[in-house]
Amino acid sequence: MGAPGNSKVMLRFSSPAEIRGVALLMWNHAGRPADIWLYTPSIARHRRIAQQDRSAKFAGTDFSFEDLEEDDLSQYDYSEIQDAQEAGEACWRITAKRKAVRRSQYDKNWIWISKTRYTPLRMDKWRDNQVVRRVLMKKLEQRQTIWTPMLVEIADMAEGSRTTLELFSAQYDSRMSESSFTLEAMKSAW
């Protein structure tokens, strides 16, 4: 919930059974790293994730904590708009180079934007001149006039592994309470 640059996110696991009740809370801030906490029900404690920990993989998936954060778009310099193809669609490929203000595991992103739907279809995340993660946005559906990828696939290029995030439903502008995004709310988020 919240406005871009100052949003809050809570993710909770309902499956697999081993991690049911585990919850992740993120408070994003413009110009500085997000506050991130992970709640583990077996010890009834939340744990703060440090800025550098954000490169650690999240709950055995190929998403790192940083991949789940809201990205501050003002932290990039954009260049190199090129024509490209992705999944059979004509795209613009944009290079978004990270300014050195905020620490990240990535130095730049290549983003493929559909020319017809004006929505991203693919993102390559680079570090030291190598693509380390590739994100593919698939099954695009219009929800409340917004093109929404109902399937997001992220691949760890070094490991050769990938994770698929499937959205079963998506709704924008729904009413949410601020109190659902607190450390206290994490404890009963299952």
Next chain:
Amino acid sequence: MVTVRLFAAAIASLGLAWAQDSVWQSRGFLENRTMFYPQEASNDKTQWVNEWLLRWETRVRLGERWRIFGGLDAQTDTHNQVERNWHLSWWDREIQRPAFNVRTLFAQYTRGPFRLELGKQVIRWGVGDVFSPTDRVSARDLLSPSGADNLGVWAVRAVADTGPHSLELLYLPRFTPSRVPLVGQRWVVLPDSLKQYRLRFRGVEYPGGPQFGVRYHGIRRGIEYSGAYFEGFQNLPSLISRVLYLQKVWEYKAAYPRIRVAGGDVSAAWRGMVWKAEGAYSWTPTQITDDFISFVVQVERVREKWQMVAGYTGLHKTVDRITPYVAIDQAFTKAFAGRFGWAPKPNNNFTAEYWLQRNCRAFIGRFLYSREIAPSLRFTGGYIWITGAKDETVGRYSINSYATLQLRYSF
């Protein structure tokens, strides 16, 4: 644009999931734990111990504001650490572990930032992983090293949480003690001076009266801090004893003195690491336990596949009273402690934990390997090595080094 859209999608899906929050949820596990002690203890010849635990937890949503949480444990073992009768324990006051136990059962009412919880629940305070001086509310099961779970306590818990600020008030009408090792088993090592006496247990004196607690927690620019005060009872027993010299009998009974604990903690992410500090002053109006300051400082760091926690736990007694008590909370202070974890694959990991007494005269190492061998089925195996000088509290347990195998099916 890319990230915003992705992000929005994730938020949107979450929002709907929240709105469609199911009425009933449950989770649990069935676990088999085997421990093998290579050495016999003088008071306990058993070397193989097997334990089985079934834990089931549920949550029922009643309308927008009410939820009911409940949890049940069913367990047994081969070493009489679990009772052999069929009664259902509500109060967790048994000396052995009850075979059937209501671990949690509480109703939760939420309205905006306010939350009220009534019933049996696990309450944790503090931030320290290796030791937590302010975490004095919920009792613990310390009967054997395999347990070390927090026990539920009967409480009324009221919380106002705005996000950056939260205030928690506790009222505990009935005392729940920690469960401690059984006399006659290997985790009770008596001092040599008592070996000439027969022990006679005169029972437990449970305190009456309620307990109270209050904790403020704040978050400001990436720094988390809290202040807490608890007025209640020490959940580890003090032993009130007398020696009957002619009969060569050492008579003792367990009591739980009133204590007051004031403390706080702070944690912050700085230079790629999370730094934590926690301290508390514990004092008593009685004569049967000590007054002391305890603290922990620790740093933790997580990189892609490994994590590290390192810390120091300290203790300074301001009043040292002679009455012996089962000072498990003090025994592990004045030491360096930490953990290294390495997860080469998402479903398997190695963990090495250490505890080294400051004077280097006692050491505990815990080396574990864990692997998901089938969906929802996890194997954990390892070795716990205890060593030290015989005149040190922990060193006396050197013969209790053990190997452990654990199989857990989650559902």
